[in-house]
Amino acid sequence: MAEAQAGPPPLNLDAPHKTPYVSIWMRIRPVYPFLLVIFIWQITAWFLHDLMGDLFPYFGSILFRGWELITGPLVKAMGVDVDTGFLTQLYAIIFKNPLGFIDQLKYLSDSPLLWHTLSTAWRLPFSFMIASVIGVTVGIMMGRFAFWEGFFVPLLSVLLPIPALAWTPIAVIWFGNGDQTVILVTAFASFLPIAMAVWTGVKTINPVWIRAAQSMNADKMTIFRTVVLPGSLPMILSGMRIGLARAWRAGVGAEAFAGIRWGLSAGIFDAQEYLDTAFMMVAIAVLGIFGYLLEKVLFQPIETRTIIKWGMMEEMGGQDKKV
Amino acid sequence: MPTKIQIQNLRKVYDTPERKVHALENVNIDIQDGEFICLVGLSGCGKTTLLNILAGFVEITHGDVYMDGKPITEDYDKGVVFQEYALFPWLTAVQNVEYGMKIRNVPPDERKRIAMEFLRLVRLEEFADLFPHSLSGGMRQRVAVARALAFDPQVLLMDEPFGALDAQTREELQDLTVDVWQKTKKTVIYVTHNLAEAVFLGNRVVVFIPNPGRIREILTIDFPRPRDALAPEFIKTQRRINELIRDWK
Numbered sequence: 001m002a003e004a005q006a007g008p009p010p011l012n013l014d015a016p017h018k019t020p021y022v023s024i025w026m027r028i029r030p031v032y033p034f035l036l037v038i039f040i041w042q043i044t045a046w047f048l049h050d051l052m053g054d055l056f057p058y059f060g061s062i063l064f065r066g067w068e069l070i071t072g073p074l075v076k077a078m079g080v081d082v083d084t085g086f087l088t089q090l091y092a093i094i095f096k097n098p099l100g101f102i103d104q105l106k107y108l109s110d111s112p113l114l115w116h117t118l119s120t121a122w123r124l125p126f127s128f129m130i131a132s133v134i135g136v137t138v139g140i141m142m143g144r145f146a147f148w149e150g151f152f153v154p155l156l157s158v159l160l161p162i163p164a165l166a167w168t169p170i171a172v173i174w175f176g177n178g179d180q181t182v183i184l185v186t187a188f189a190s191f192l193p194i195a196m197a198v199w200t201g202v203k204t205i206n207p208v209w210i211r212a213a214q215s216m217n218a219d220k221m222t223i224f225r226t227v228v229l230p231g232s233l234p235m236i237l238s239g240m241r242i243g244l245a246r247a248w249r250a251g252v253g254a255e256a257f258a259g260i261r262w263g264l265s266a267g268i269f270d271a272q273e274y275l276d277t278a279f280m281m282v283a284i285a286v287l288g289i290f291g292y293l294l295e296k297v298l299f300q301p302i303e304t305r306t307i308i309k310w311g312m313m314e315e316m317g318g319q320d321k322k323v
Numbered sequence: 324m325p326t327k328i329q330i331q332n333l334r335k336v337y338d339t340p341e342r343k344v345h346a347l348e349n350v351n352i353d354i355q356d357g358e359f360i361c362l363v364g365l366s367g368c369g370k371t372t373l374l375n376i377l378a379g380f381v382e383i384t385h386g387d388v389y390m391d392g393k394p395i396t397e398d399y400d401k402g403v404v405f406q407e408y409a410l411f412p413w414l415t416a417v418q419n420v421e422y423g424m425k426i427r428n429v430p431p432d433e434r435k436r437i438a439m440e441f442l443r444l445v446r447l448e449e450f451a452d453l454f455p456h457s458l459s460g461g462m463r464q465r466v467a468v469a470r471a472l473a474f475d476p477q478v479l480l481m482d483e484p485f486g487a488l489d490a491q492t493r494e495e496l497q498d499l500t501v502d503v504w505q506k507t508k509k510t511v512i513y514v515t516h517n518l519a520e521a522v523f524l525g526n527r528v529v530v531f532i533p534n535p536g537r538i539r540e541i542l543t544i545d546f547p548r549p550r551d552a553l554a555p556e557f558i559k560t561q562r563r564i565n566e567l568i569r570d571w572k
Contacts, residue, residue, distance in 0.1 A: 208407050208408075208409040209409060209411060211378075211380060211405070211409070212403065212405065214380070215378055215379070215401060215403035215480075216402075216474065217398045217400070217423075217426060217427075218426050226422075227411065230413040231413070309454065310454055310455075311412055311455070311456020312412050312413075
């Protein structure tokens, strides 16, 4: 008797998923544009070296300046010459360090880069938080009550196109030099787009959702809480994104003009006096990294847990998956 | 059978700044308790307006609507299924079904149990915890039907609920609708422009004609269920309704 023809192997849908293979090329793909830019930078620096010297520093000098800005006080405290190279200093820190662990931390925490970054790092999110609370509240009031809509829309429409930096000199005169001025200007700059976006979100919510809730006899407050708020979340979040971007820009400008000592961009403008291009590049890089992380830490988790999960927004880069 | 809804001398005029639209004129229907009634007609004939009046979305210009002998109030219990996907995307299927009960302060355990019961009724209990965007169009409308029924409304209002679905899914959902209706014994008012659907589903079919929207005729459909959509008398009825809709002066 002939054997029955072998069918396909038994189907097991519960088997663990295969992780798709990602080639090394795919993994480093996001890095290569940076490598290319650095390469071009190096060549340019090499050509300009005779002409400009450290005003157009080599990439290595920028890296070393970054290192110096972090470990400078520590290296000095150890009695090592600050002009020695990176490897000498690293070697000294690891193997020839006369200081105890606590002292090391103390000197590391004196690093100027850390202080610049920390100053920017609390001022900015703090101003942004104020702007978000006020912006969302005002936006909702505009969306819900015709009176406030009539009041705020003309005002905000005129204020929105004014770059926040233009306000900074006035703010300095009124509120003096210092954190308060930076915070006010930053918060004001990011409040405007947030309020506008929330207002749009509340106004353009899908009316059939409201009707559905009405048909189940939800009262106005319940509809607002359970339908309008979650339904306008995509617009609220995108408004906050724009708000954050504007806060970032305004904050950087205001820091420079408000006569404060610590802050990444305050540092950049200071460094201009000393022609310390390398410092400026380091600070700019930290600004970039910080802004990127803020976006990653603040928005992505919220979006993944809400509007992406609900299918109200495509994941960033989600267009790869379609076709 | 007692009369559930009584519509008397109903008139609706939409008064917009540009012009007045005479949407309904002299509409009279008595809807029995537990009846499945279909409203058909060309677009602009006022069938959706009538449904929106019953749903409380639109105010009456003139005339009366009685529910169990009393004038209807805005907040009587009605379940509405919309043509568009009206599920809340931020709630899972079962949370959507629970929504109406939540508003009526049904305790959480109870409301979860009832919601699952209605999801079973529309054969979706396995999909209870999925968000609407991962359900197909047909499945979404089934959840919408479950949501509209779960808080035990007095009437179920359906506005071309399956109009956006493909033909096979629509047929499947028509069968399901009849099944749900027979099990729950609700009064259903169903707006459609699909005549086969109306004859398949309804105990009675109300034929509307436009300008102004008014009732041309009310036909009683007494074919036994389950109905055969290809039977000669079924097609004959469909043809008759088609003539009523189109040939009027």
